[in-house]
Amino acid sequence: MKNAIYLLIGIGIIFLEASFFNRFEVFHISINILLIYVCILALFTGNDRAVFLAFLLGMSKDFLVERVIGLNALIFVLLAMGIGRVKGSIYKEKWVTPFFLIGISAFFYALISVLFYKIYLGISFSLVNSLKKVVLFMPVEIFAGLILYYPLKKTINLTEDRW
Amino acid sequence: MKNIFLKKIIRNKKTYYVIGFLLIALMLLNSVNFNFQGKNKLLAPFTSMIKKIDSGQEWAKNALYLNKKNPEQGEIERLRKENEELKASLSENMVVKSDLDELRALKEDLNYISSHSQEHFISTSIIYKNDGNFFTTFVIDAGSESGIKKDSIVIGQNSLVGVIYEVNKNYSKGISLLDSQVSMSFEAFRDKEITGIASQNIAINVNSDFNGYLKGYLFDKEKSVFAGDVLITSGLGMYPGGIQIGEVEEVIEDKGNLLRYIKIRPYVNFKTISKVIVINPREME
Numbered sequence: 001m002k003n004a005i006y007l008l009i010g011i012g013i014i015f016l017e018a019s020f021f022n023r024f025e026v027f028h029i030s031i032n033i034l035l036i037y038v039c040i041l042a043l044f045t046g047n048d049r050a051v052f053l054a055f056l057l058g059m060s061k062d063f064l065v066e067r068v069i070g071l072n073a074l075i076f077v078l079l080a081m082g083i084g085r086v087k088g089s090i091y092k093e094k095w096v097t098p099f100f101l102i103g104i105s106a107f108f109y110a111l112i113s114v115l116f117y118k119i120y121l122g123i124s125f126s127l128v129n130s131l132k133k134v135v136l137f138m139p140v141e142i143f144a145g146l147i148l149y150y151p152l153k154k155t156i157n158l159t160e161d162r163w
Numbered sequence: 164m165k166n167i168f169l170k171k172i173i174r175n176k177k178t179y180y181v182i183g184f185l186l187i188a189l190m191l192l193n194s195v196n197f198n199f200q201g202k203n204k205l206l207a208p209f210t211s212m213i214k215k216i217d218s219g220q221e222w223a224k225n226a227l228y229l230n231k232k233n234p235e236q237g238e239i240e241r242l243r244k245e246n247e248e249l250k251a252s253l254s255e256n257m258v259v260k261s262d263l264d265e266l267r268a269l270k271e272d273l274n275y276i277s278s279h280s281q282e283h284f285i286s287t288s289i290i291y292k293n294d295g296n297f298f299t300t301f302v303i304d305a306g307s308e309s310g311i312k313k314d315s316i317v318i319g320q321n322s323l324v325g326v327i328y329e330v331n332k333n334y335s336k337g338i339s340l341l342d343s344q345v346s347m348s349f350e351a352f353r354d355k356e357i358t359g360i361a362s363q364n365i366a367i368n369v370n371s372d373f374n375g376y377l378k379g380y381l382f383d384k385e386k387s388v389f390a391g392d393v394l395i396t397s398g399l400g401m402y403p404g405g406i407q408i409g410e411v412e413e414v415i416e417d418k419g420n421l422l423r424y425i426k427i428r429p430y431v432n433f434k435t436i437s438k439v440i441v442i443n444p445r446e447m448e
Binding site: 017019022023024029031032113114121122 | 295
């Protein structure tokens with residue numbers, strides 16, 4: 001049941017992102033809400049569940065709007081595994097921890113995407129300019145994380161308690 | 164009593180979330196004039212909801228005079244619209260006139276075979292798009308049932324948008340021209356003899372920033388092309404002629420290769436585009 005609820009929320013986020021939020025930008029960067037959701041899921045649910053959901057949500061996003069099937073799924077799974085490994089040794093209730101993790105995740109996500117597209121597209125992909133975007137992507141995601149963290153955390157905690 | 168109430172409000176975390184949310188909502192409402200026309204069944208509840216928000220936003224703007232335009236701004240808007248219309252009609256007339264001359268000559272040739280590539284075009288909407296931070300893809304609300312084919316070109320905002328790379332029954336996926344490796348031949352709008360190839364798949368050995376720009380090179384180095392020249396598709400190869408690609412931003416000389424490269428600024432804005440036309444590629448066999 002929990003899995004279904006988390007998956008439904010994630011799919012809702014994907015649809016909203018693809019049809020609505022991707023039309024806006026902050027400093028020429030569109031906010032990736034799904035990435036924030038996966039980070040929070042990995043922090044507040046079990047490791048296996050987080051990895052499984054990260055894979056499903058990544059694949060859903062790839063099938064819906066992305067060019068390369070599996071890239072988002074791969075990055076999200078790696079992130080969920082990474083956060084799952086470190087969450088035992090960090091104090092996750094401290095307010096700065098989730099935003100720090102979201103920032104690091106955004107950097108990792110952007111870097112992998114850029115390197116992958118550089119290999120995939122070759123000379124038609126500008127590495128230098130994309131790396132500039134990697135630097136911008138982090139603060140934008142942290143900014144979005146500041147707004148979305150508590151509502152998403154609350155939803156996840158409620159789901160964990162009730163089901 | 165009043166102070167205690169005020170302190171409670173200030174210390175409450177929820178107050179900051181509400182303020183943050185309102186600020187962001189205000190920023191979005193004021194910065195973007197979005198347009199959602201999608202008719203995808205999957206998204207029907209979302210799009211209708213968004214349309215309601217959109218119309219509500221307009222109503223609120225009108226009611227509160229928050230976005231009241233000054234007369235100069237209105238005049239600029241009107242002139243911009245008029246300019247776009249004139250550009251489109253001029254482009255059409257230029258193409259028609261030059262084509263007419265060619266057709267007159269061809270009429271005399273009994274072996275002339277007409278091209279039917281432009282007979283089939285589909286008007287549709289962009290229903291989803293990815294974030295476009297590193298790579299731009301979009302989904303259109305028409306698929307093989309509507310006659311869309313792979314490698315079809317997508318036109319919107321009076322210029323080339325991208326190409327279709329995946330066709331499904333009811334929807335198709337497209338990729339931005341800036342991210343594709345598709346090549347197309349172009350000609351300058353003011354002089355048909357200035358021709359070349361535009362593609363992202365061209366290696367240019369200069370320190371120029373090509374982010375958001377198309378690369379191209381001219382066939383004839385002796386021909387002069389200037390910044391601001393409008394480029395249109397020439398009609399050679401898979402794609403029909405007369406479609407605006409963009410404007411020349413910079414001309415780059417490569418003395419080593421004896422070539423003249425150009426940096427093309429496409430007209431399309433991916434953040435605001437919603438309605439597109441899809442034209443199938445010419446059958447080459």
